[in-house]
Amino acid sequence: MTGFGSAEDVRDGVSVTAEVRSVNNRFAEISVKLPRQFSSYELEVRDQIRSILQRGKVSVFVQVKLDEEKRVPITVNREKTRALREVLDIVRLEAGIESPVLLEHILRFSEIFDSDTSLLEKNEQIWPLVRETLHRAVDGMKKMRLQEGEELARDILERIASINTELEEIQVLSRDNVSSARERMSDKIAAMTGNDVAYSRERLEMELVMMSDKLDITEECIRFASHNKFFVDEMMSDGSGSGRKLNFLLQEQLREANTIASKSQNADISQKIVFVKEELEKVREQLQNIE
Numbered sequence: 001m002t003g004f005g006s007a008e009d010v011r012d013g014v015s016v017t018a019e020v021r022s023v024n025n026r027f028a029e030i031s032v033k034l035p036r037q038f039s040s041y042e043l044e045v046r047d048q049i050r051s052i053l054q055r056g057k058v059s060v061f062v063q064v065k066l067d068e069e070k071r072v073p074i075t076v077n078r079e080k081t082r083a084l085r086e087v088l089d090i091v092r093l094e095a096g097i098e099s100p101v102l103l104e105h106i107l108r109f110s111e112i113f114d115s116d117t118s119l120l121e122k123n124e125q126i127w128p129l130v131r132e133t134l135h136r137a138v139d140g141m142k143k144m145r146l147q148e149g150e151e152l153a154r155d156i157l158e159r160i161a162s163i164n165t166e167l168e169e170i171q172v173l174s175r176d177n178v179s180s181a182r183e184r185m186s187d188k189i190a191a192m193t194g195n196d197v198a199y200s201r202e203r204l205e206m207e208l209v210m211m212s213d214k215l216d217i218t219e220e221c222i223r224f225a226s227h228n229k230f231f232v233d234e235m236m237s238d239g240s241g242s243g244r245k246l247n248f249l250l251q252e253q254l255r256e257a258n259t260i261a262s263k264s265q266n267a268d269i270s271q272k273i274v275f276v277k278e279e280l281e282k283v284r285e286q287l288q289n290i291e
Contacts, residue, residue, distance in 0.1 A: 002148060005140025009133045016130050017063045018137040025057035026288060032060045037123055052142055062130060081112045152286050153235055159279045164228055166272045171221045173269050217260045224256040246287055254280055
């Protein structure tokens with residue numbers, strides 16, 4: 001399921017921004033981008049993400065910087081400046097240059113300036129703030145995923161309800177399916193016997209019994225309805241439905257639909273089974289996003 005969460009926090013002169021994005025994926029694939037000095041915490045971030053999801057392609061981005069409003073101005077390192085002036089004077093004398101060392105010469109060396117970046121190097125002090133900000137971003141993503149999950153659940157349950165309706169109508173049609181087939185075969189036999197064709201009455205009755213067994217879809221309809229009930233129960237369970245269990249039930253539903261289609265030999269039933277299989281295929285696509 002897709003989701004997005006972001007959070008920002010500023011504390012003690014440090015600004016932290018965290019973003020977490022997730023898109024549909026069959027497996028759990030996690031990408032983490034942390035500032036280089038916090039790379040040792042990447043495993044902790046991955047474990048945090050895995051604790052709340054089993055599927056999805058997740059991207060985590062964290063940025064840490066000094067708060068602009070509280071940034072300490074750049075200062076001059078006096079010792080490095082004096083040492084650089086002495087070095088330049090020595091170079092000037094050794095090179096036989098009479099021109100004096102000017103300010104523009106010294107400013108070419110950035111080493112004489114110090115900026116207060118030492119705060120960003122205090123990983124153990126800053127990481128709790130990063131962890132808290134990241135946690136809020138993950139909660140935002142999780143909330144969005146749950147909202148999408150509720151929409152998916154409603155859509156799936158509506159489709160299962162429509163399948164149940166079609167299944168009830170199929171059961172009604174199947175009641176006359178066997179008797180109609182027997183009548184058609186009897187008519188064919190009667191037409192053939194009118195031409196003085198010899199046949200075995202016992203063999204005919206045996207064929208009619210075998211045909212009745214092949215056309216009877218009562219058992220398949222009962223199993224199909226049972227799978228639908230278990231499917232809905234799993235969707236409504238406290239665990240919000242196990243994706244793997246739901247996929248297993250869906251496979252059994254498709255199996256029963258295919259069996260009914262092959263046994264019915266009825267155009268109306270076949271047409272309804274086509275609709276049922278289309279709905280099951282749509283449910284299958286939705287299940288790819290459910291954990």
